[in-house]
Each structure stands twice: as structure tokens, then as C-alpha cells.
Amino acid sequence: xxxxxRIKNVAKRVAKWHDAGHKxxxxxxxxxxxxxxxxxxxxxxxxxxxxxxxxxxxxxGEQVSVGLLSMALKAIGKEAVSYAGxxxxxxxxxxxxxxxxxxxxxxxxxxxLDAGKIVIITGFQGVDEQNNITTLGRGGSDTSAVAVxxxxxxxxxxxxxxxxxxxxxDPRIVSEARRLKRITFEEMLEMASLGSKxxxxxxxxxxxxxxxxxxxxxxxTDPMMSLEEEAQSGTLISFEEENNMEQAVISGIASSRDExxxxxxxxxxxxxxxxxxxxxxxxGNIEVDMxxxxxxxxxxxxxxxxxxxxxxxxxMDILNTKVKAQIGAIEIIGDNHVSxxxxxxxxxRSHVGIAAQMFKTLFDEGINIQMxxxxxxxxxxxxxEKYMELAVRALHKAFELEKI
Amino acid sequence: xxxxxRIKNVAKRVAKWHDAGHKxxxxxxxxxxxxxxxxxxxxxxxxxxxxxxxxxxxxxGEQVSVGLLSMALKAIGKEAVSYAGxxxxxxxxxxxxxxxxxxxxxxxxxxxLDAGKIVIITGFQGVDEQNNITTLGRGGSDTSAVAVxxxxxxxxxxxxxxxxxxxxxDPRIVSEARRLKRITFEEMLEMASLGSKxxxxxxxxxxxxxxxxxxxxxxxTDPMMSLEEEAQSGTLISFEEENNMEQAVISGIASSRDExxxxxxxxxxxxxxxxxxxxxxxxGNIEVDMxxxxxxxxxxxxxxxxxxxxxxxxxMDILNTKVKAQIGAIEIIGDNHVSxxxxxxxxxRSHVGIAAQMFKTLFDEGINIQMxxxxxxxxxxxxxEKYMELAVRALHKAFELEKI
Numbered sequence: 001x002x003x004x005x006r007i008k009n010v011a012k013r014v015a016k017w018h019d020a021g022h023k024x025x026x027x028x029x030x031x032x033x034x035x036x037x038x039x040x041x042x043x044x045x046x047x048x049x050x051x052x053x054x055x056x057x058x059x060x061g062e063q064v065s066v067g068l069l070s071m072a073l074k075a076i077g078k079e080a081v082s083y084a085g086x087x088x089x090x091x092x093x094x095x096x097x098x099x100x101x102x103x104x105x106x107x108x109x110x111x112x113l114d115a116g117k118i119v120i121i122t123g124f125q126g127v128d129e130q131n132n133i134t135t136l137g138r139g140g141s142d143t144s145a146v147a148v149x150x151x152x153x154x155x156x157x158x159x160x161x162x163x164x165x166x167x168x169x170d171p172r173i174v175s176e177a178r179r180l181k182r183i184t185f186e187e188m189l190e191m192a193s194l195g196s197k198x199x200x201x202x203x204x205x206x207x208x209x210x211x212x213x214x215x216x217x218x219x220x221t222d223p224m225m226s227l228e229e230e231a232q233s234g235t236l237i238s239f240e241e242e243n244n245m246e247q248a249v250i251s252g253i254a255s256s257r258d259e260x261x262x263x264x265x266x267x268x269x270x271x272x273x274x275x276x277x278x279x280x281x282x283x284g285n286i287e288v289d290m291x292x293x294x295x296x297x298x299x300x301x302x303x304x305x306x307x308x309x310x311x312x313x314x315x316m317d318i319l320n321t322k323v324k325a326q327i328g329a330i331e332i333i334g335d336n337h338v339s340x341x342x343x344x345x346x347x348x349r350s351h352v353g354i355a356a357q358m359f360k361t362l363f364d365e366g367i368n369i370q371m372x373x374x375x376x377x378x379x380x381x382x383x384x385e386k387y388m389e390l391a392v393r394a395l396h397k398a399f400e401l402e403k404i
Numbered sequence: 405x406x407x408x409x410r411i412k413n414v415a416k417r418v419a420k421w422h423d424a425g426h427k428x429x430x431x432x433x434x435x436x437x438x439x440x441x442x443x444x445x446x447x448x449x450x451x452x453x454x455x456x457x458x459x460x461x462x463x464x465g466e467q468v469s470v471g472l473l474s475m476a477l478k479a480i481g482k483e484a485v486s487y488a489g490x491x492x493x494x495x496x497x498x499x500x501x502x503x504x505x506x507x508x509x510x511x512x513x514x515x516x517l518d519a520g521k522i523v524i525i526t527g528f529q530g531v532d533e534q535n536n537i538t539t540l541g542r543g544g545s546d547t548s549a550v551a552v553x554x555x556x557x558x559x560x561x562x563x564x565x566x567x568x569x570x571x572x573x574d575p576r577i578v579s580e581a582r583r584l585k586r587i588t589f590e591e592m593l594e595m596a597s598l599g600s601k602x603x604x605x606x607x608x609x610x611x612x613x614x615x616x617x618x619x620x621x622x623x624x625t626d627p628m629m630s631l632e633e634e635a636q637s638g639t640l641i642s643f644e645e646e647n648n649m650e651q652a653v654i655s656g657i658a659s660s661r662d663e664x665x666x667x668x669x670x671x672x673x674x675x676x677x678x679x680x681x682x683x684x685x686x687x688g689n690i691e692v693d694m695x696x697x698x699x700x701x702x703x704x705x706x707x708x709x710x711x712x713x714x715x716x717x718x719x720m721d722i723l724n725t726k727v728k729a730q731i732g733a734i735e736i737i738g739d740n741h742v743s744x745x746x747x748x749x750x751x752x753r754s755h756v757g758i759a760a761q762m763f764k765t766l767f768d769e770g771i772n773i774q775m776x777x778x779x780x781x782x783x784x785x786x787x788x789e790k791y792m793e794l795a796v797r798a799l800h801k802a803f804e805l806e807k808i
Contacts (some may be wrong), residue, residue: 004445004448004449007449008449009751038468041408041468041472042471042472042475044408045408045411045412045472045475045476046479048475049475050475051473052485053471053474053475053478053486054471054475056467056470056471056474056486056488057467057468057471057472059467060464060467063460063461063463063464063467064442064445064461064464066460067446067457067458067460067461068445068446068449068457068461070454070457070460071446071449071450071453071454071457071458072449072450074450074454074490075449075450081456082457082460084537087535087536112800131491132491133488151744241568283794284552287510359483
């Protein structure tokens with residue numbers, strides 16, 4: 001939520017749904033810039049803030065939002081009531097700054113809804129067993145919204161964001177990108193993990209685990225647009241299998257520049273090597289994404305992996321100082337000018353030849369594939385980052401996504 | 405608390421007390437300007453904010469402070485833990501924006517103190533029976549501090565303010581004003597209700613009811629000043645009767661410009677008139693301070709009262725429209741250019757002639773007394789506001805307060 005003007009617009013939109021007879025729970029985020037301001041204050045005091053106290057501070061941003069939104073609704077004649085996470089309560093584990101929701105008590109929410117009230121709950125936060133305030137980490141308000149929707153068996157969870165839905169690919173790269181009216185949960189999960197910033201991956205997981213129909217739609221539209229139009233806008237993350245039949249084989253192309261590749265060359269090909277390499281990096285709290293071990297040649301092999309670009313220098317350092325000599329590798333080489341491009345679609349399961357078409361399209365454009373990883377519903381390739389946009393455009397065209 | 409720099413200074417001061425072996429609970433206020441910022445946001449949404457939601461919002465200011473102060477203590481190697489009012493819990497009634505504390509659970513506080521931790525608790529707020537957040541009103545952090553001190557049987561409650569103690573009178577009016585080392589609870593109560601802004605009156609009441617020795621001292625001194633010096637600084641609000649013996653007859657002169665006088669002239673002198681006049685004003689939620697009814701002359705009397713200056717116009721309106729004709733008064737006249745000057749001291753009880761000396765002093769300066777009200781330990785007079793400073797200076801000299 002932005003300024004108080006924006007909060008008033010949210011209230012109008014909520015009131016419109018309520019007027020149409022819906023029971024509504026709203027989970028607003030903090031006002032624009034507020035969470036950063038609070039974290040900034042904390043860092044002025046303690047450059048590496050104590051995590052429990054950081055949550056105590058950061059949680060106030062959403063608390064202000066719920067109070068303001070409740071007032072904005074009252075100001076236009078609606079009955080509304082706000083709750084902080086601990087008042088519901090939304091119970092989480094004690095992993096401060098990245099807590100996970102364990103349970104949500106729906107008693108107070110349902111009784112207020114039954115009394116005709118609009119219920120407003122702080123996103124991003126909960127309370128642990130010892131009554132400490134916890135937060136769920138960045139984007140946690142989406143997760144809160146989906147979790148509350150699951151707890152109260154909502155018909156649909158509407159997530160208002162600064163985009164109007166999920167696209168076949170990034171519209172800044174391909175102007176012909178089309179908004180998807182529906183996407184399956186599994187595809188959305190791949191989209192989220194492969195670089196689409198539309199929804200936080202944990203909120204998608206929650207929607208999946210609890211089968212919460214979730215719609216991503218724009219908060220920037222006119223709050224007074226017709227309810228029918230709004231109910232059809234955005235992208236619905238769907239759990240109904242029959243819809244898959246109508247869908248195209250491929251739903252979207254994701255791309256991510258947040259990649260770096262590291263190759264450990266000339267590793268003796270014996271058991272335990274993979275563990276020693278990947279284990280050392282995981283111990284440094286660095287996520288490893290793609291992993292490839294090449295065919296062994298005369299007892300030596302090359303081992304490649306990718307890490308987030310921000311962790312590249314640290315991962316190189318760990319491998320050079322803690323792993324290289326220990327496993328008898330010849331050299332560690334790295335490249336942080338790589339990107340990942342992925343083709344995603346549940347239809348892929350039943351269609352052979354998607355991979356072949358993807359590789360041919362890239363070959364036709366003269367783009368070299370450095371690494372490949374696949375799942376049942378996606379194929380990802382690592383390429384030189386300078387070809388990323390070209391690859392996305394070529395694949396979007398090859399799979400005719402502009403016709404979706 | 406002001407900037408994060410100021411919070412770091414508070415942490416140093418607290419650590420100094422802790423280093424000396426004291427168990428410490430700290431009740432910080434919101435950062436400077438923060439409460440006003442939050443209330444401003446609320447008013448942008450709803451000019452007359454819903455009180456429950458306003459408390460939800462306003463309470464966040466202190467929550468940020470406790471988190472930051474806890475971090476500042478951890479940053480200098482102290483064990484610290486912060487709690488919001490509901491986590492203690494500090495239970496209040498449900499009078500949002502002006503709630504009263506009902507009980508404080510000391511279990512978690514004491515267990516943390518016993519474990520060597522410094523405990524930091526949000527001031528200004530609590531939680532009601534239904535787990536709604538409540539606030540105590542302006543200056544409520546002082547009240548919270550005294551209440552917590554009472555709950556844990558603290559040896560002393562130190563209230564750090566922007567002044568270094570309670571003075572014989574306002575030093576901006578009388579440069580010879582002296583800081584009182586001690587003041588009795590009753591005198592402090594009169595001081596607070598008569599215009600001294602040092603402590604909120606409710607915190608003084610709390611200190612009185614629970615006999616919490618409370619020291620008012622300056623937050624602007626060097627945080628590293630010696631503990632001995634700091635422990636003797638400021639003004640101690642004392643409950644030990646023996647100290648009264650040593651004290652001067654008069655402890656201080658209070659003055660207030662926040663006064664307006666209204667006279668209802670030519671009222672028939674019959675039972676029920678006082679009730680009709682004062683009742684109408686009270687119904688308008690206006691506080692009445694001094695009340696005087698003059699000697700009756702041929703069945704008619706004049707009735708005078710004072711109200712806060714901000715309520716003057718409204719009180720005049722109420723009397724003119726709802727009371728004047730009803731009671732058959734001749735006219736309503738008012739004056740909002742009056743001030744109240746009070747002489748305060750427990751010694752007054754056993755010394756005759758204080759009133760006489762006060763009136764003579766004012767007469768000698770040619771100051772006309774418009775109204776008088778007295779209690780066991782104070783005499784207040786209402787005078788033309790242009791003479792307020794002159795009266796305070798003359799009385800300060802007459803009672804030799806510069807020699808305290």
C-alpha cells in the first residue's frame with residue numbers, strides 16, 4: 001500500500017466486493033517504503049540486527065496499515081476490524097525473519113465475518129509458541145493472505161500486485177507477451193522459482209498445499225471497475241485438472257539473470273566427490289541450483305553447478321580454499337555472466353519433442369547451451385547472458401505464445 | 405527518545421546501571437515526532453479517527469523503540485529482551501486512547517531479570533480483556549513506567565525527561581528558581597494538576613497509590629556521568645513523612661495560562677442553580693476547575709467558574725443557548741485572558757498566614773485577585789494574564805524559594 005490516498009482506494013475496492021454480498025478478509029502489506037525505513041533504523045543501531053528484535057520492529061509496518069485500512073472502511077460506512085497476527089493468532093515457528101506459519105485460529109475471523117464485519121489482518125507476521133512476534137520474510141504478506149484464505153476455506157484468494165497477472169514471458173523483453181487467464185499451480189511454482197517476480201514462491205507453495213484458488217491481479221486499476229470485470233481480470237492459479245486439457249503445451253518462458261556458473265575441473269571420478277563439492281557450498285549457506293557432472297574421461301571428470309550471482313565470489317572462495325586441494329581437482333573456473341532461460345508447461349508431460357524444439361530454436365539463433373536441467377514440466381538452459389533476451393524472444397515465437 | 409544516536413545513549417546509561425549490579429526494566433517512549441506522525445496518518449484517513457484503530461496504529465511507535473533499544477543494548481554486549489504491552493501482559497480497561505492499567509503480570513519480567521537480562525517494555529499501551537491494543541493517552545509512558553515499577557516492587561522509578569527535575573517555579577519566568585531535591589507525592593500531584601508539565605498527573609497518582617519512589621531526572625546529561633552523581637540528580641518524589649519536617653513551608657509556585665473565566669450574572673439564588681450551570685458544561689465534556697458563587701444580594705447571585713481556554717467558546721455557547729434563559733440569568737460574561745497562579749506546600753497545613761502573605765504580596769504589586777480556591781496544601785488565585793509572570797516572581801521572592 002502506498003500513500004493514504006492509496007489506502008482509501010483499497011477501501012473502495014473492498015467495499016465494492018462487500019456490497020456484492022461477499023465476506024471479506026483483507027491482508028494488506030506495509031505502506032510503500034515503510035519496511036525499508038524500519039530495517040534502516042535497526043541497521044543504524046546494529047549493522048547485523050538481532051533477529052527477534054528486528055521482527056518486533058518490522059512487524060509494526062503492517063500493524064499501521066491494518067489500522068489505517070480499517071479506518072478507511074469505517075470512514076465510508078463499513079463495519080471493519082483490524083487484527084495483528086498475534087491477535088488472530090497466526091502461529092508460526094520461531095525462525096525470526098523467515099518464520100513459517102503453523103496454524104491459524106479462524107474463530108475470531110469467522111465470528112466477525114458472520115457479524116457482517118470486514119476483517120483486516122496484518123500480513124508478513126505471526127507469533128511463536130512463546131508469544132514472540134515473528135515475520136515471514138520479504139513478500140510474506142502474500143503468504144499470509146493465502147494461508148488465511150486456506151484457514152477460512154475462502155472461495156478465492158485475490159492477490160493485488162503492481163502487475164495485472166502472469167504473462168507468457170516478461171513483457172519488457174517480448175512486447176507480444178500475453179497475459180495468462182489461468183495457470184496451473186505447478187506451472188506457477190516453476191515460474192516463481194525460475195525468476196518470475198509475480199508471487200513469492202512460499203505463497204505459491206501454500207496455495208498448492210491447501211488448494212487455494214488464487215488470483216493475481218492489479219492494484220492499479222480503477223477501484224470502481226465493475227465487479228464482473230475485476231473477477232475475470234488477472235491470472236487464476238487453478239487446481240482443476242480439466243482446465244489443463246484446454247491449455248497450450250507451453251504456458252510461459254521464464255528468464256533469470258541472477259545466475260553464476262562454477263566448474264570444478266579434473267576431479268577424480270570416485271564416490272563422494274559430489275557431496276564434498278556441494279556440501280561445502282551448502283555449509284556456506286549458498287543455494288545450489290543446477291548441477292551437472294560430465295562423462296568421465298580416463299578417471300577424471302568435470303563438475304559444474306550454478307549459484308545465485310551474489311554468492312558467486314564466496315562460492316569460488318570456498319571451493320578454492322576448502323575443496324580444491326582436498327579432492328585433488330585441477331582447477332576451479334567460473335563465469336558470472338550467464339543467464340537461465342526456461343520453458344514451462346504442464347502440457348509438456350504428454351508432448352514429446354518440446355526439448356528438441358527448444359534446442360533447435362536456440363541453435364538456429366547461434367546460442368550455445370552451457371548447461372541443461374529438466375523437470376516434468378520445465379526445461380531450463382544456461383546460456384551466455386548477452387543472449388538472454390534473444391533466446392526468450394525466439395522461444396516465445398517458436399512456441400507461438402503470442403497466440404495464447 | 406530522539407534519533408538512533410539518542411537511543412544508543414540511552415543504552416549506555418542503562419548499561420551503566422546494570423554494570424553496577426542493578427536489575428533494570430526500561431520503558432522507553434516513542435521516537436521523537438513518531439506518535440504525531442502516526443496520528444497524522446490516521447487523520448488523513450479519518451478526521452475523527454476510530455479510537456480502537458487509532459490505538460492499533462499509535463502503539464507501533466513504542467514497539468519500534470523497544471526493539472531498537474534492545475538492539476542497542478545487545479550491540480554493547482548486554483543481554484536484553486523487548487516486550488510489547490500485550491506480551492507482558494499489561495492489562496487495561498477498554499477505554500481506547502485513554503485506557504487505565506488494571507494489572508501487570510510480573511512473571512516474565514522477573515524471570516528475565518533473574519536471568520540477568522535487561523527487560524524493555526513498551527510504554528503508553530496495554531491490552532484489554534478481548535486482546536485489543538489500548539493506549540493510555542499522551543504522556544502514558546510515564547504512567548507505564550511507574551506502574552511497572554509498582555508491579556515488580558522496584559526500589560525506585562527513574563523518569564528521564566527533558567528537564568532535570570522539579571523546580572520551585574518555571575525557570576523561564578524566575579531565573580532564581582531552584583531545583584527541589586525532594587518533593588512529597590501530594591505536592592507533586594498539585595504541581596502536575598496546576599500546570600507543571602514535568603510529569604503526567606496519572607503517573608503521579610499511580611506513584612502515590614502504590615508508593616513508588618519516583619525520581620524525575622534529565623535525559624540530556626552525559627550518559628557516562630558517575631552513577632553516584634546521577635542517583636542524586638533530579639527530584640525525588642518521596643513518601644517518607646520524616647522528610648517533610650525538614651522541608652520549607654512552601655515548595656513551589658505553579659502557573660497556568662490555560663484558563664478562561666465565565667460569570668453567569670443575576671442568577672436567582674435558589675437550590676439547583678449550581679447543578680444546572682455546571683452540569684450543562686460537564687455534559688459538553690468540558691472540565692470545570694474553580695467554581696465560586698458570590699454572596700446573594702436581594703435574591704440574585706453571580707456564579708463564576710473557570711474552564712480550559714480551548715473550551716471557552718464552546719462553554720460560552722452552551723451557557724448562552726442552553727442555560728441562560730432556563731435559569732433566568734441576566735447575562736453571561738467571560739474573559740479568556742486570565743491565568744492561575746498557585747502556591748504549593750505540605751508545610752502550609754501547619755502554618756497559618758500563608759494565604760495572608762500571598763494576598764499581601766499580590767496587593768503590593770497592584771494585582772487584582774479575581775477568584776480564589778484552596779486545598780490543604782495549595783492556594784490558587786485567578787488574575788489577569790498580563791500579571792502572571794510578575795505574580796510568580798513576586799511570590800517566589802516573598803516565600804524565599806531561591807534559598808531552598
